[in-house]
Amino acid sequence: MAGGIYVFDTTLRDGTQGEGISLSADDKIKIARKLDKLGVHYIEGGNPGSNNKDIEFFKRVKELKLNAKLTAFGSTRRKNIAVEQDGNLQRIVESGVPAATLVGKAWDFHVHTALQTTLEENLSMIYDSFAYLKQYGMEAIYDAEHFFDGFKNNPDYALAALRKAHEAGADWLVLCDTNGGTLPNEIRDIVARVRNELNAPIGIHTHNDCELAVANTLAAVQAGATQIQGTINGYGERCGNANLCSIIPNLQLKMQYHCIADEQMQQLTSVARYVSEIANAHMPVGQPFVGSAAFAHKGGIHVSAVMKDSKTYEHIAPELVGNKQRVLVSELAGQSNIISKAQEMGLDVNANNEHTKSIIDKIKDLEHQGYQFEGADASLELLLREAFGQTKEIFRLESFKMLVEKSAGQMMSEAIVKVNVDGQTVYTAAEGNGPVNALDNALRKALVQFYPDIMGVVLSDYKVRVIDEKDATAAKVRVMIESTDFDNTWSTVGVSDNIIEASWEALVDSIRYALLGSEKQESEQATRGQLGLVNH
Numbered sequence: 001m002a003g004g005i006y007v008f009d010t011t012l013r014d015g016t017q018g019e020g021i022s023l024s025a026d027d028k029i030k031i032a033r034k035l036d037k038l039g040v041h042y043i044e045g046g047n048p049g050s051n052n053k054d055i056e057f058f059k060r061v062k063e064l065k066l067n068a069k070l071t072a073f074g075s076t077r078r079k080n081i082a083v084e085q086d087g088n089l090q091r092i093v094e095s096g097v098p099a100a101t102l103v104g105k106a107w108d109f110h111v112h113t114a115l116q117t118t119l120e121e122n123l124s125m126i127y128d129s130f131a132y133l134k135q136y137g138m139e140a141i142y143d144a145e146h147f148f149d150g151f152k153n154n155p156d157y158a159l160a161a162l163r164k165a166h167e168a169g170a171d172w173l174v175l176c177d178t179n180g181g182t183l184p185n186e187i188r189d190i191v192a193r194v195r196n197e198l199n200a201p202i203g204i205h206t207h208n209d210c211e212l213a214v215a216n217t218l219a220a221v222q223a224g225a226t227q228i229q230g231t232i233n234g235y236g237e238r239c240g241n242a243n244l245c246s247i248i249p250n251l252q253l254k255m256q257y258h259c260i261a262d263e264q265m266q267q268l269t270s271v272a273r274y275v276s277e278i279a280n281a282h283m284p285v286g287q288p289f290v291g292s293a294a295f296a297h298k299g300g301i302h303v304s305a306v307m308k309d310s311k312t313y314e315h316i317a318p319e320l321v322g323n324k325q326r327v328l329v330s331e332l333a334g335q336s337n338i339i340s341k342a343q344e345m346g347l348d349v350n351a352n353n354e355h356t357k358s359i360i361d362k363i364k365d366l367e368h369q370g371y372q373f374e375g376a377d378a379s380l381e382l383l384l385r386e387a388f389g390q391t392k393e394i395f396r397l398e399s400f401k402m403l404v405e406k407s408a409g410q411m412m413s414e415a416i417v418k419v420n421v422d423g424q425t426v427y428t429a430a431e432g433n434g435p436v437n438a439l440d441n442a443l444r445k446a447l448v449q450f451y452p453d454i455m456g457v458v459l460s461d462y463k464v465r466v467i468d469e470k471d472a473t474a475a476k477v478r479v480m481i482e483s484t485d486f487d488n489t490w491s492t493v494g495v496s497d498n499i500i501e502a503s504w505e506a507l508v509d510s511i512r513y514a515l516l517g518s519e520k521q522e523s524e525q526a527t528r529g530q531l532g533l534v535n536h
């Protein structure tokens with residue numbers, strides 16, 4: 001084991017400096033709970049000197065009794081005033097947190113240009129501010145802003161800033177690559193030189209402007225930094241902060257440093273997804289370690305090898321970070337994709353099964369027509385079960401009609417549906433706020449007497465995509481529908497050159513899938529019956 005690393009999470013502070021990321025005090029409380037369970041050592045909650053929301057957060061978070069140390073953020077005192085007169089420092093002390101992080105200038109250019117003060121006054125601002133925090137018995141963390149740019153420009157001054165904070169009692173000297181422009185070899189060199197000059201715990205805080213924030217953090221740790229600052233999913237100012245969801249597993253699984261317990265690392269994927277939900281920020285499917293495609297295999301050659309041994313195309317076991325392997329089925333699939341997917345569904349399929357090749361051909365043909373099964377797992381499952389004779393007809397469409405009317409400035413849609421269920425014809429009409437909603441309402445109305453469970457299913461998302469835009473109005477459209485019964489969520493697909501027909505296909509698949517649970521039970525019962533087993 002190479003050594004222990006302190007994880008400092010700044011999702012609630014620097015993370016919210018990212019464009020589009022805004023968290024209420026409630027959101028922050030929820031995220032703080034998750035971060036605590038994940039086992040981070042420090043949670044930087046926000047700037048009490050900046051806004052009332054953060055003041056409220058620091059008041060409420062005390063009730064949570066977290067294991068992680070809460071830190072409040074602010075800057076060194078303003079120029080030419082006493083610490084007692086500095087509102088930001090007062091708010092930090094009043095917030096009652098055990099630790100505080102103060103950002104202070106370490107680049108002479110910034111002192112002259114941004115602060116517009118003298119180099120000596122900046123050193124006094126640093127000294128006074130840390131001495132003040134220590135008077136209150138707080139753990140004090142110095143975020144040495146622009147440290148690497150400062151060191152390259154004037155190493156003596158950058159080191160003098162660190163020394164001042166250290167003399168005043170700062171417990172951590174955190175070297176910041178604030179503009180995110182430094183390269184890993186420079187980080188490694190400079191951190192090593194700082195360690196030669198100063199005997200103090202060193203931290204690292206990097207930004208992702210050159211897409212090197214994770215690499216730079218790892219380089220700093222190799223050179224002796226023992227605190228890593230970063231955010232969940234890399235949220236943060238401009239291009240973001242260093243992403244803890246990548247740093248932690250890299251340090252722990254590849255470099256043998258210890259950050260959090262192994263069982264806590266298994267929560268990483270769920271924490272990343274939880275935070276993205278709360279922040280309402282789309283998570284890239286290909287996000288390393290925790291993205292839904294991080295261990296998804298699409299190419300037939302890959303799937304064939306992964307089925308023999310996952311190590312062939314996976315750099316770690318996905319379970320170590322709480323993720324899971326997925327097999328995607330598309331026009332790039334070979335037999336292995338289908339076999340793997342079918343086995344996941346409990347279907348008895350193998351390479352010698354006569355159906356397998358014809359199913360692949362069918363899927364490839366459908367994908368060529370515009371279907372996309374990668375994002376429509378439920379339609380794929382129905383297709384596979386059908387091919388293996390494992391579905392029954394729930395109803396048969398006889399006809400449907402749509403009326404769309406604009407009257408008194410209001411749009412109105414009405415659908416009339418005629419379906420046949422078990423030989424019985426049912427005829428219903430329903431209105432909706434759009435044609436698809438009307439169709440959905442009319443179909444449910446027809447089916448509910450036979451299948452009451454469908455009333456618990458709602459459509460949660462509806463997406464339309466024109467497949468061949470060049471073809472203008474003659475183009476086909478692909479409709480993807482997401483449905484949920486609040487325990488499960490599933491996606492279905494429909495394709496047609498008519499948007500209503502494409503929607504109908506996706507809608508019917510959604511309802512068939514919702515009722516698949518009872519079908520599966522029936523087919524299991526039938527099998528048990530054939531085998532002479534008693535059903536309980």
Ligand SMILES: CC(=O)SCCNC(=O)CCNC(=O)[C@H](O)C(C)(C)COP(=O)(O)OP(=O)(O)OC[C@H]1O[C@@H](n2cnc3c(N)ncnc32)[C@H](O)[C@@H]1OP(=O)(O)O
Nearest residue numbers: 047049050051075076077078079103104105114115145178
């Ligand atoms: C690298 C980082 O991420 S640092 C953190 C950045 N985050 C934020 O700024 C978010 C929270 N900030 C805020 O809410 C506000 O900016 C506040 C409350 C801190 C200050 O607001 P204002 O008083 O209106 O000042 P404003 O934001 O316009 O300018 C910043 C001031 O801080 C001064 N300042 C900047 N860094 C420091 C520092 N390390 N130490 C002391 N003063 C500093 C600037 O010189 C400027 O002062 P000036 O107006 O006399 O030139």
Ligand SMILES: CC(=O)C(=O)O
Nearest residue numbers: 103143145146176178
């Ligand atoms: C402190 C900080 O957020 C930075 O220097 O980037």
